[in-house]
Amino acid sequence: TxxxxxxxxxxxxxxxxxxxxxxxxxxxxxxxxxxxxxxxxxxxxxxxxxxxxxxxxxxxxxxxxxxxxxxxxxxxxxxxxxxxxxxxxxxxxxxxxxxxxxxxxxxxxxxxxxxAKSLSEETFNTGVKVTLLEDERWLNCYIKSLNLLANILAKQTASDRGCFEAVLVRDGYVTEGSSTNAYAVKDGVVYTHPANKRILHGITRAAVLQVAAEAGIEVREEAFTPEFLLSADEAFITSTTSEVLAITQVDDTVIGTGRPGPVVNQLHAKFRELIV
Ligand code: PLP
Known part of the structure; x- marks a missing residue:
């Protein structure tokens, strides 16, 4: 250190x-x-x-x-x-x-x-549970500001609920996680919030969108609702430290089969090819 x-x-x-x-x-x-x-x-x-x-x-x-x-x-x-x-x-x-x-x-x-404090392969193989919470942050979330109080409180609530991450909801739409970007997959299409002022424009997000395009996976940068997330085939989060990580449960709802799905696995594998 x-x-x-x-x-x-x-x-x-x-x-x-x-x-x-x-x-x-x-x-x-x-x-x-x-x-x-x-x-x-x-x-x-x-x-x-x-x-x-x-x-x-x-x-x-x-x-x-x-x-x-x-x-x-x-x-x-x-x-x-x-x-x-x-x-x-x-x-x-x-x-x-x-x-x-x-x-x-x-x-x-x-x-x-x-x-580096990397996640275990076990975590990637099983996916994680997340909780939905109201997004209480300011309106300039595209700035990677030191002011992280709302993010910290959300992450702690997630942790208190036995969850890896809090997925935030503003005005009825999922924005992102407290320290990750969030995605839902339905019928082979990946949905994620548009890169506007309501989310951080994740570097991992940009890399994953590039990898998806190269793999011929359709991505729609469209906000989706919590209900859409709950009924998704697959869901995942991305960040510098979490790479591409499957969401297998949202509060009490199991997502898809309860295991990381084929789209998440393909995107993570392709993402890792960028690293070498
Ligand atoms: N969203 C928020 C609020 C974050 O704090 C982070 C990173 O810490 C991310 C998304 C993911 O961004 P990146 O992929 O650039 O690490």
Whole structure:
């Protein structure tokens, strides 16, 4: 494990964040999580471009270019001597006396590099249970903001209910999971919420849509209802850390056969081919 804060690599348990850091006080920043497979950061460029876009959306100037961040992450992985890793990168509006309006400060960058915490093959083979919850987040969910309180509360409720994930519902339609994108499969067609302000535009989502197109699997970026999900043939979630993961139960309702179905399995296999 290794950390980085404002120009310096440090042990991960270093006490380095000043009290008046705006990430700490306001959650005034944006972040990314990048998975590293066998020494290679997967879809790193895509993640860092999204980081830039998130920063721009909150009027935050990036302290480094995408190329500089790529180099920094590479250096961190070498220093930490990690092959299978998870890199967390966070940019905030910096260190300044606590006032809401933008300070006259330089942005802060912090980073952690840790061994990957991958799901077991057993989890992929059995799929997971999820629970439906009201989406109580703000309306700019396309920004990967540090403000994750609604996501945290949803995930904890899911956990309390013995579920892997909370699948969120806004205005009668499934948006996404608390930290994943969500999909339903009906009659061989994959449905997922359109990439607008109501969801995070998942990097895994984009990769899966590409893989589906190449495999000739039809995808409709259309919002679907909880009832549609409950009666789906298959369902799944995607994220950097969960890859393509079957939903086999939604609350008390078993989805399809109760086992990961052929579309999910095919998409996960094709997705994994991108990694090598
Ligand atoms: N949706 C939300 C709310 C997330 O927090 C995440 C990732 O953590 C995702 C979707 C999946 O995005 P990605 O595939 O880029 O990891």
């Amino acid at each position: 290794l950390a980085f804060f404002n120009g310096e690599f440090l042990p991960i348990d270093s006490l380095v964040i000043p009290i008046d850091e705006r990430g700490h006080q306001f959650g005034d920043g944006v972040y990314e999580v990048i998975k590293v497979y066998d020494g290679k950061p997967f879809l790193m460029r895509e993640h860092l471009v999204r980081l830039e876009n998130s920063a721009k959306a909150i009027r935050l100037e990036m302290p480094y270019t995408v190329e500089q961040l790529e180099e920094l992450i590479g250096e961190g992985l070498t220093r930490a001597d990690l092959r299978d890793a998870q890199v967390y990168v966070q940019i905030t509006r910096g260190i300044a006396v606590r006032l809401h309006a933008f300070p006259d400060a330089s942005p802060s960058i912090s980073m952690t590099l840790r061994p």
